[in-house]
Amino acid sequence: MSVSDKAQRLLFVTTALFAFLGVNLVWMQVIKGDAYRALSEKNRLRVIYLEGARGKILDRRGRVLATSRLGFNCSAIPWEAQGAIQQSCRVLAPILGEDAWTLEKRFYERPPGAFHTVLMAEDIGSQKAIAIEERLDRLPGFLVETHSKRTYPLGESAAHLVGFVGPIRDDEEDLMEIGGYKPADWVGRDGVEKFYESYLRGRSGGIQMEVNSRGRFVRTLGFERPTGGKDIRLTVDAELESTVQEYLRAQKGAVIVMNLEDGGLLSLNSSPSFDPNLFATREGRKKVGDYLTDERAPMVNRAIRGAYPPGSIFKIVTALAALEQKKITAATVFKCGGVLTIGGNAFHCWNLTGHGDERLAEGFAHSCNVYFYSAGVLAGVDAIAEKAAQFGFSKLTGIDLPGEKEGFVPSREWKKKVYHAPWYEGETANFAIGQGYLQVTPIQALGMIAGVAAHGWIFKPHVVDRIENVKVADGSSRTLTIDPSDLRAVIDGLDAVIQSGTGTGRLARVEGIRIAGKTGTAQSGQDRTHAWFVGFAPEENPKVAVVVFLENGGRGGVSAASLAALLFQWLKKASYL
């Protein structure tokens, strides 16, 4: 057989297949066309989605931080409701306690061209829902849909930690196409709700039914069972979480408490906060706009997303760098006369009259700038930057919450690249006391103090302990190589900060617990300084580490240390210490 004959045969086969399609098209579109059109027009298929319950979020003792309740919405299908909308709204008005005209306006205010159902009344409660169901025959095109509404019993207190959920947006096609979400689904938008979305989310099922032209049920065509999401248990103590938020009140700042057994967080708070329950309803979401325009930025989780100059808490890093470089020992004495001249510029101590002769421990206790200018300049910028990086500054801690920021640690190379200028010794002095270009997040500061407390173990901080009885917290960590005697020298300094009569952190003292810590008062570029406190307890066998950061909170030794004292008291009372 010639090639051309074979090509003829292939053409014949393909033509036959196409003809088969053509015949079937004629059958479906012309002969059965009316029946199909009836299916699409008169007798409509309607899919009632049944949401799979979203998993709960619980605290370490099983107290509820986020759960779902059943809510009812009243919706209208535009092309079915249009004809009798005026009458329908009159029927609906007394039930909903709204003006008929308002309802009608709401119906017409829907986005043009959209074929979606119009939400007429959200979260109406079961009484109203039943009342509407009873009158559905006078409400063509209307229906009552059930939705699960997320509620957060702790409200503002745990908002930054737990996060919130929001409805999927039209432009999130990726989520819908790839994640298999449906247009009415809700997704985690922040916090644990977002980070653990894939575990928490339920898979929706639904009932597909045929309804007649009046929207009445004719028969069920199919049913798909929804499946629930998984419950998540946090390492957090709900009571501590709300207590801390009370301590913070409206003060801008962040407080984090870490359990030193495995790096699990006992609490993580950021203030000001917001009410995550508002996101559940459309009315509430309108108020959310105020949050976004509020200059106090209540939606920003300062604990992991705010980067600030650390001030004197950074002296821990400087001391360790200088000790490691063998530039100082615990016994090295510097004399503080209130000022130090470096490269022709005067660098002041916060105590302008000077602290006199100090060893490392007194340097820490007084948080003496001159001591650490001197130690820092001896150690050099490279050694300090290196040590800072070892402690995890300028890197993500890897906490299981979304949107963590890296902060910034300057270096000689960076300065040259960006400013085309050499690094000056004066800048090292500033760097050594945690000022200048340096920016750290509260969670990184916590990582530093936890690293000291745990003798060089750096935990990966985490908030989730188990997902549906499966332990997920791996308690993973890495070790720093710090000479034990260097560490001892620093811890002695941190001890003096609290216990010494002249210690800057003495307000953090709590009867019956030995605490080690460091205060920080960082220039913010605004009127008021930032207040910091990092610390751990008990000193000899550390169980918890804390960081307190108060944005424009004044002096670390006053506001931050006092708040830390409250924290340690609470932790003692609750037997964490």
Added chain:
Amino acid sequence: MSSKLNFRNLDKGLFAAPILIFLIGVFSVYSASFKSRELLVHTLVVKQILWMGIGILLVFLILRVNTFRLRDWAWPLYFVSVFLLVAVLFTPPRLGARRWIDLGGFNFQPSELAKLSVILVLAHLFSHKRVESLSKRDRLMPFIIVGVPFLLILKEPDLGTAVILVPIFLAMLYGWGFRARALLIFLAIGVLASPLLFFFLKDYQRTRLLVFMNPNLDPLGAGYTIIQSKIAIGSGGLLGRGFMGGTQTHLQFLPEKHTDFIFSVVAEEGGLAACLALLFLFGVIVKKGYALCGQTPDRFGSGLACGITTMIGFQAFINIGMTMGLLPVVGVPLPLVSYGGTSVITTMLAIGLLLNIHLHKPLF
């Protein structure tokens, strides 16, 4: 051979048919992906037109190359394809499959390129070896050439593209000189062995096959698509419900409507008239393609035409058949109609090759 090309000799029908098919597609993609609040420049249609622009440009580039020169590309292209098919298995999965390589916003689908490169290599191989003079080992060669990408594509998994390789392969073997009876036996073994394959399929693929047998098995899940698609096609009637008038399309009843199920949109909004027009236009390509296959004295060109024509023809057949519920749902795009950059560009490359074979055909 003259170095100057005379574009007057270009096969105008073979050039016009794909463009007309594309135009039907543009309207349907626009309708299927319409969102009221979206600016025109952000729509998928604009992207689709951009891909087509690139495609047409490539056609003219290909026309400048002598057909026999194309052989040199065959093997390198094949190895690049296989490499990419391996590479794609290391990408993060989307929709449960690893089919796309992200090239900065554009998701490239290596399996599309693989189809074309398999055709080129087979045509190249067949052009300098005759079936009668083959050793047993030589006879195995084409099976390996197809088998490697076939299995890699199945692994992604992308059942649709893998399935398309089968008719292409059979048609080209037939053109090469294999007996029809031998091929039918080969096909029969394949079909009989497919229950075995069933065990290797992903859950969703299994469901799709079962649902094809009985769509009401799972009317909300996998069966839902078929039922809704059939309603969309059927309700189109003789002349359709008009551009942007399809309720099935706009009420979000149809999933994947701008890609694999685009034919339902064409059918609902354009009716039987549009469907038959589309079938006719694909028929034009198929007829001209197989004619080229039969008339080209150069064995390479002839084999190439055979493979390409089968590819386009069967893709159209399988896609339309599945949206109508006549065939199981395997993800195959409708060439030049479904939204998708890789598919549009690959199809235009294929059309470019056909036009090239025609243009460079020695005249008697």
